[in-house]
Amino acid sequence: MHLFDYLDSGNGFKVRLLLAQLGQDYRWTHVDIDKGETRTPEFLRKNPNGRIPTLELDDGTYLFESNAILWYLAEGSRFVPATQLGRAQVLQWMFFEQYSHEPYVATPRYICRHFPADHPRRAELPVRLEKGQAALKVMDEHLATRQFFVNDRYSIADIALYAYTHVAPDGGLSLEPYPHVRAWIARIAALPAYIELLALPKGATNPAAAA
Amino acid sequence: MHLFDYLDSGNGFKVRLLLAQLGQDYRWTHVDIDKGETRTPEFLRKNPNGRIPTLELDDGTYLFESNAILWYLAEGSRFVPATQLGRAQVLQWMFFEQYSHEPYVATPRYICRHFPADHPRRAELPVRLEKGQAALKVMDEHLATRQFFVNDRYSIADIALYAYTHVAPDGGLSLEPYPHVRAWIARIAALPAYIELLALPKGATNPAAAA
Numbered sequence: 001m002h003l004f005d006y007l008d009s010g011n012g013f014k015v016r017l018l019l020a021q022l023g024q025d026y027r028w029t030h031v032d033i034d035k036g037e038t039r040t041p042e043f044l045r046k047n048p049n050g051r052i053p054t055l056e057l058d059d060g061t062y063l064f065e066s067n068a069i070l071w072y073l074a075e076g077s078r079f080v081p082a083t084q085l086g087r088a089q090v091l092q093w094m095f096f097e098q099y100s101h102e103p104y105v106a107t108p109r110y111i112c113r114h115f116p117a118d119h120p121r122r123a124e125l126p127v128r129l130e131k132g133q134a135a136l137k138v139m140d141e142h143l144a145t146r147q148f149f150v151n152d153r154y155s156i157a158d159i160a161l162y163a164y165t166h167v168a169p170d171g172g173l174s175l176e177p178y179p180h181v182r183a184w185i186a187r188i189a190a191l192p193a194y195i196e197l198l199a200l201p202k203g204a205t206n207p208a209a210a211a
Numbered sequence: 212m213h214l215f216d217y218l219d220s221g222n223g224f225k226v227r228l229l230l231a232q233l234g235q236d237y238r239w240t241h242v243d244i245d246k247g248e249t250r251t252p253e254f255l256r257k258n259p260n261g262r263i264p265t266l267e268l269d270d271g272t273y274l275f276e277s278n279a280i281l282w283y284l285a286e287g288s289r290f291v292p293a294t295q296l297g298r299a300q301v302l303q304w305m306f307f308e309q310y311s312h313e314p315y316v317a318t319p320r321y322i323c324r325h326f327p328a329d330h331p332r333r334a335e336l337p338v339r340l341e342k343g344q345a346a347l348k349v350m351d352e353h354l355a356t357r358q359f360f361v362n363d364r365y366s367i368a369d370i371a372l373y374a375y376t377h378v379a380p381d382g383g384l385s386l387e388p389y390p391h392v393r394a395w396i397a398r399i400a401a402l403p404a405y406i407e408l409l410a411l412p413k414g415a416t417n418p419a420a421a422a
Contacts, residue, residue, distance in 0.1 A: 048353065063296075063299055067302065068299050071302050072296070084283065094306075095309055096276055098309050098310045099309045100260055
């Protein structure tokens with residue numbers, strides 16, 4: 001398998017973390033989103049929506065959308081529940097992540113890390129951060145009585161939500177008011193085969209990544 | 212099963228359409244999002260994220276996120292592919308729908324139908340419609356060589372994308388430039404057990420729905 005990715009992307013990190021915990025080898029190529037490398041005709045042939053992560057399978061198929069890639073890699077493994085309801089609940093939290101969390105937890109981090117203090121996109125921050133707080137509150141209340149999101153077992157729902165939550169302060173979103181979220185982050189960071197968001201994948205040979 | 216829903220919601224319509232095509236009976240209760248009925252303490256105990264559709268299962272579990280509900284209802288049926296790759300591709304398009312399509316195709320429709328012409332939220336329309344056009348372009352190019360989104364068979368990926376696409380013009384998003392999308396819409400509307408978005412579910416007895 002061949003992962004097209006951007007090292008600082010939480011969406012890409014979801015896939016890297018799962019692959020590390022599955023013990024699966026893969027090729028890794030850095031695609032520089034800031035240089036428009038996801039919008040070239042060549043890249044759009046891989047993913048017509050022009051985004052990373054995009055995973056090339058061994059048969060040449062390209063799969064995109066980070067949470068769909070997680071599902072593909074994890075189906076049938078210990079990272080996906082064995083029951084119909086458990087699987088639907090994992091997807092429930094993964095759709096929550098993409099709709100109610102990512103735009104308000106991840107995007108502020110992107111804005112803060114990629115645009116100067118006087119950039120017009122900074123004007124988006126107050127509304128986004130308010131909705132980010134609402135998403136973290138939903139998570140904190142759910143985790144008040146649970147170790148992990150579904151069936152008290154670590155799953156790809158946790159991976160999907162962890163990716164941007166654990167670096168939310170990079171975007172100005174404090175985790176201080178959410179003790180259950182912080183305890184859950186500590187549990188995940190202590191799991192076997194855990195990797196850091198900015199850890200370069202083993203064997204990554206792309207010059208842009210090594211730079 | 213008991214569906215908590217808002218009749219004009221495309222996200223709710225996804226679930227109603229699938230239930231109709233599965234031939235499954237259910238209770239249906241109208242929840243008026245405009246009157247804040249999804250933000251009451253009582254409703255937040257059903258769905259802590261305060262949104263419809265929310266499905267109460269026979270064991271009393273509440274499931275939320277429209278696309279996760281579709282998965283729960285359709286898993287193992289003809290509406291979900293039998294292969295690992297097919298299932299992941301169905302989810303790929305469902306995550307595309309929630310992240311790159313719904314906020315830009317559904318939200319303009321909501322703004323146009325719920326806020327007067329001089330309302331400040333109308334200012335969001337130009338940016339949202341531009342991204343809506345980008346999503347429709349991705350769909351149109353994909354459908355240029357296909358009858359349906361995955362494996363040329365109607366699936367819950369089509370249901371998820373159809374719900375707001377077929378009423379996109381309500382939000383000021385013309386389908387004129389997307390002939391393959393229009394042909395796909397016509398194919399879906401001609402399927403057995405098709406229902407209209409605003410068709411009141413059979414046996415709906417809630418006074419708000421009947422009003």
